[in-house]
Amino acid sequence: MNTLTYIARRLMFIAPQILGIVLVSFLLVKTIPGDPATLMLGPTATPQAITALRHEMGLDQPVLIQFGIYLRNLSKGDLGTSWQTTRPVLEDLLMRFPATLELVSAGLLTAILIGLPLGLVSAFRPKSWFARAVDFYSLGVGSLPDFWLALVLIFIFYTLLGIAPPPLGRIDLALTPPPQITGMYLIDTLLIWDLPAFRSSLSHLVLPVLALGLINAGPILKMTQSTVEKMLQSDFSRYEVLCGLPHNLVLRHALRNALPSILTIISVLYGFLIGGAVLIEIIFSWGGAGQYAVQGVLNSDLFPVLGFVLFSAIFSLTVYLIVDLIYFAIDPRLGN
Amino acid sequence: MQQRSVKEKEPRLRSSTVALRLNNLGVEFPTALGNPVVAIRDLSLEIDHGTILGLVGESGAGKTTLARSLLNLPPVPGRITSGECIFDGTDLRKLSEGEQRKRRGRDLSIIVPNPRSELNPMITVGDQIATRAEIHLKIDRAEAQARALEMLKKVQIPDPVRRMKAYPHELSGGMAQRVVIAMALVCSPQFVISDDASSGLDVTVQAQILRLMRELAMEQQSAMLFITRDIGIAAHFCDQVAVMYAGEIVEIGTRENIFLRPRHPYTIMLMAAFSHNAGLRAQWRRPDDQAAPRNSQGACSYASRCPLAQEACRSDHPHLRELALGHQARCHFPVERL
């Protein structure tokens, strides 16, 4: 089947997939203890006030009806309102999601730039001291939590050396953030050509991105190393050596064959990090979507949580779709 | 891009009629504990240009180990412990890694079984052949592609132009095998090793491919080592035949000598297996037929299975002796013809 049919089919599936995800999340979130109405009105509220508010919020309806109402609002583009920020969730997310996206994308890119070459070199020279050092690194990194590394980095580079900016957000407090075009400061500051703001945003990104990158390079490294090694031991690689093909060509071919697996893990990491970077977001006061969702959970604030789930589900599914398309492009055994 | 005609290969200067001379090859495989297993033991061979030597034997005899060791790439974790592999005057093992690599694929080619798992699944068949030509013959891409197409035509692949863009998984077993042959022969190598290349193919396809390989080898006056478990192939397509057992050649000679006048008990037992004659087979096997121990230093390696074994066989390792012109056997008491 050709590419267009495939894309159409996948897009067709996205709708029920998202519906399923949202339904399950809705039901799960409903099990979180804590009554929003009580929390909103505070400890001095009267039972009647609470009941009235619950009725207004529709919390006294059966769960599935509530879900139905939620879906109906969703179709109108209304993701509900956060009682914490008192703003529509859609607005909140549109502001915060790009922040997370920027952080996570830069972090993942760094992870790839660290993990891929290291994995390759250690696959090419499996018994060298370099490979052993790399093993040590991935072992260490696999056992460290990212937020701890973040704290260490802050301590070294900000507290001790003073070369990093304070972990207080995405941009220097004295500067004005750029107007929201994409929501990503690096892009927006360039678009309006505000170079000081650009430099400030960049410098604020360094430490969190480094923390994310160093830790998440681990799985990428391991996957690259093991898959490329496997490819180099496969029949066709050995045959290429028997045919007298130059070593770097054999290596290039092995890498090409290993790409699908490496891509898979990158795509999984990407989807994971959208929510998984929340601790980094909190440490650096990033104002990202993950942080927002966690506060929603802690405050029994339903709609931000659901809104976040929706956004990240759509994001992950899109990433998977793109990765699958890339598979089609590079692996001739699929499709066609 | 300029159109360039495919260059005709200049005839190579040859120092003698001998294409490959193998002297005293030894290969062993280290084991986890204890002594290494000797896979090939003091093996010597000579193959002339324009001849096909068939190497027959059962699995485990060391045929594939020999094939790979000829290219100085014994199967992992094997090690070559001794021997010279003199190919057109130069010992391959004494060359640098880069020089060896150059010889492989250009002068010394190997055809392997299971072609679909040996071809890179992500690159088109045409590109794989062309890459080989491009690298070894140092020609440009366009000329390499032209040569690849020419080879595909020579191996009689149907619809060769379309097949140039096919991927290995799109081809049937027979076609994939033809591709591997095309790849092996595109640089007109002087020496071709075929390691069980026609097993797993349909009978009629096998017949075509064997004929094809023989024709192409003759055309280029290459020497060929044809490894197989099927002695029928050796009987009809090879000029010389060598029988291998436990890492050694136990009998070698012209096709007529081996098939019409076999002298070594193992050769005869092997041939009896193809005759499906139970009585005959029983005569040539001992009731306690076991697999051969590999490190039988001071004895004939076949002695424990040989129905004609005598004292001398168990204490003295036999050497290859010439029994007649073009016929040698490694046996103290080669079977006499009645």
Add this chain to the structure above:
Amino acid sequence: MTNLLEVLNLHKKFPITGSSSFVQAINDISFSIGTGETLGLVGESGSGKTTVGGCILGLIDDYEGSVRFSGQQLLSDRESRILRGKIQMVFQEPGESLDPRFRIGLSIEEPLLALGVEVNERRSRMLDAAELVGLPKELLELYPAELSAGQQQRVGIARAMITRPKLIVLDEPTSALDPNARADIIELLMQIQKDIGTSYLFISHDLSTVRFISDRVAIMYLGMIVEQGDTASVFAQPRHPYSIGLLSAVLLPHPNFKFDTSVSLAGEIPSPINLPKGCFLESRCPFAIERCRTEMPPPSDLGGGHIVHCFRHQELAKRDDTSDIFSDFQLESERLLSFPKSKLDHST
């Protein structure tokens, strides 16, 4: 005598996903196997021979035509067939058909588990089966990986024999084996047939082996039986161009014994999708005439159970040199390889 197995007008098509065409695996075949008889089913890839085995065993249902076993119509119900254990199967790759985590003894017993036989009887029957195939008791405690390929195949046969089947379908049982192991297994099968009277459907592309073990042979091409009959007659006097082409490709291990290679089939086997209306071989056949393209040749009975589907079979008969090359080769082998009489008493 009613035949043990009667297959009549069998058809089987496999649909292709994403398209409306079919792979026509089997196209109207009929054959029978008697008690204690071996029928060799010969063909190359795409001939459908493995599918035939599958239909008989009930592994493939949803076919058209009838399969009768011991006079009774077999239902398309895998359980009812295999559970009764009267039809069994031996596979090509002995190592792959044995569960690597089961000891050999357990693998052999397994079919009896399905039949609900209790443990003591299972054990004793397992020992009998192992003895039947020549497996020493010590091997029964080992795992498949510790056995040679020949021994593994013996296990496969023991496992098949343990339910006392009347018919065994063997799908390329010796293709993966060395010549000696191959000959051993063939000898074993023939001994079992002589002693117990089991029938075999021997599916293979190895014509020498088929010639030796089969009483009768059926040659398949693209899902059709193009020629069938008594093995020696069919191989000595083939009357179908495909049979001739197939036989000419056989390589006997003796340089002086060659088959007539003057008839060769051009090209490759066409795809089994959208087969032509006339004879399937027409595009490759050197004897094809106009009629072959439009009409499927009906069966011609040449007497003695020898049936061929070809319009030109009489012309092909004229080409006979009536020499049975296989049996000539056997005689020559015997002469050439006979054990030296003087040494017969000397083996130490």
